[in-house]
Amino acid sequence: MRRALSAATLVTALCLLSGGCTSVNDDAPKAGAGSADTTPVTITFWHAFTDDREVSAVNAVLAQFHAKYPYITVKSVKGQTDDKINQAIRGGTAPDVAASFNAANVGGWCSSGAFQDLTPDLTADHVDLSRIPKAVQAYTAFGGKRCTMPWLADTFGLYYNRKLFTAAGISAPPKTMTELAADAVKLTTYNTDGSIRTAGFMPWFGGYEMLTEHLVPSWGGKWLKPDGSSDTATDPAFAQALTWQKNLVDAMGADKLRKFTAGMAPEQSAQMAFENGTLAMMVDGEWRTAFIKGDKSTVDYGTAPMPVADNKPELYGSGFVGGNVMGIPRGSKHPDAAWKLVEFLTTDTTAVVTLADAVGNVPTTLPALHSPELQLSKDPKFAPFLEVFGNPLTSSAPASADGGAYLTNFGPFAQKWQDGKVPDLQAGLAAIDQQNDATLKLGQ
Structure with missing residues (x-):
C-alpha cells in the first residue's frame, strides 16, 4: 500500500545524506552471500504492514523461510515507519532487515550508505535482475548502488x-x-x-x-x-x-x-x-x-x-508503478542471515506468489507474474493490473538524491x-x- 512521504521523513533522509545528524560506522559489517555458517541466529525484520490479514500473510511467508533455513529465526516487527527506521540507523539500533512502503527514500539510503549496497550479494548468488521490470529496477537503486530490492508492487x-x-x-x-x-x-x-x-x-x-x-x-x-x-x-x-x-x-x-x-x-x-x-x-x-x-x-x-x-x-x-522495498540497514548485526531473508522474500517465486495472493499486491518478478500458481491472474478485476505492470511503457517515480x-x-x-x-x-x-x-x- 502506498504511503505519502512525510516532512519528517524527508528531513531525516537529508540528514542521513549530509552526515550532519550523526556519523555512520564505516567498519560496520557488510552483507555477504554464500556463507556456510549454520549457527542458530535470530534476526530482526521490520515492516510497515499493520492490517491483521496482511501481517498474517507476512508471517506465513516467514514460516516458509524458516523451513528452508531452520537455523535462522526471524523476529518480525510490524508497523515500522521510515522515520523509525532512520532513527534506528542513526542511533545504532537498526534492525537486520527493513522494509518500507515508500520507495522515495531509496536515493537517500543508497547514496548515504544508510542501507548497504546489495550488489556483491546479488553477484555472488547470481541473481538475474532481468527478471525484474526496468521500471521497478529504477526505484530500487540509485547512483550505481542497489541498496534495496522490490517486495511486491503497487500498480495503478x-x-x-x-x-x-x-x-x-x-x-x-x-x-x-x-x-x-x-x-x-x-x-x-x-x-x-x-x-x-x-x-x-x-x-x-x-x-x-x-x-x-x-x-x-x-x-x-x-x-x-x-x-x-x-x-x-x-x-x-x-x-x-x-x-x-x-x-x-x-x-x-x-x-x-x-x-x-x-x-x-x-x-x-x-x-x-x-x-x-x-x-x-x-x-x-x-x-x-x-x-x-x-x-x-x-x-x-x-x-x-x-x-x-x-x-x-x-x-x-x-x-504508474511503485511499491514496497526492503534492504539491510547500516548496523545490521547479522548481515549474512539478513541477506538470505532479503533474497528469499524478493526473488523466490513461491514466496513472492504466496504473499502477492494473500495481500492482493502485484508480484515484482516476471517469473512470479507469469506463474500458473498466481491466483490473482485468474481474477478478471485484478488481471488489468498485472498487464499494466508488465507493460514496457509503464513508468515509476525514479529514485533521487x-x-x-x-x-x-x-x-x-x-x-x-x-x-x-x-x-x-x-x-x-x-x-x-x-x-x-x-x-x-x-x-x-
Missing part, C-alpha cells in the same frame, strides 16, 4: 462502477482522457442544493489516490531529466496533464468538488466513496480489489488501465493550481524546477 489503474455506467448509457470504460472527462461529467449528479451527490470521477488532487504522479503517465511525463535535474517545465506532459485536470475540476464545480472531497470517508474505510457508490470512477491501486472484498462491499465494479492522452494511444495499457522531495515539492503547487492561484502555469512549473533542483543539489 481505473476503477469504474458498472451499475452507474449502465444507468448513464456508457458501455465501456474510457480509453482517452477526453473520454474520461466526458464520462465524468455525464456521471456526476447533484442534490437539490447544487452539491454533488455522485461524483463521476475524482479529479481533485488529494482525493484518495488522485496525485500528480498517478496522472502524468497518461501523457508520458518524466519527472527527471537524464542528468537527474527536474523536468516539469520542459516536459509538456505536466502542463497538459494539469490543464486537463483543472478543466475537469471547473466543469464539475471546484467548490462543489472541494466540499464533496472533504466529506468523503477515509480511504481505508469500508465507507469510502467508491465502495459506497458515490464515486463512479477513480484512479487507485490494485490493493483496492482486496479491500472491496474484505469490506464486503456490494459495489458492482470493473477495472481497466488508466486512459491516456488522445495523441498518445501507444501508452494505453501502461501506467533528495529522497523524493521533487514529488513532495509538487504537492502544494498542484493544490494552488486547482485553487486557481497560479496565474501562469509555465512560470509556475519553472519555479518548481528551480525548487526541485535546489533540493536535489542539497541531497547530493
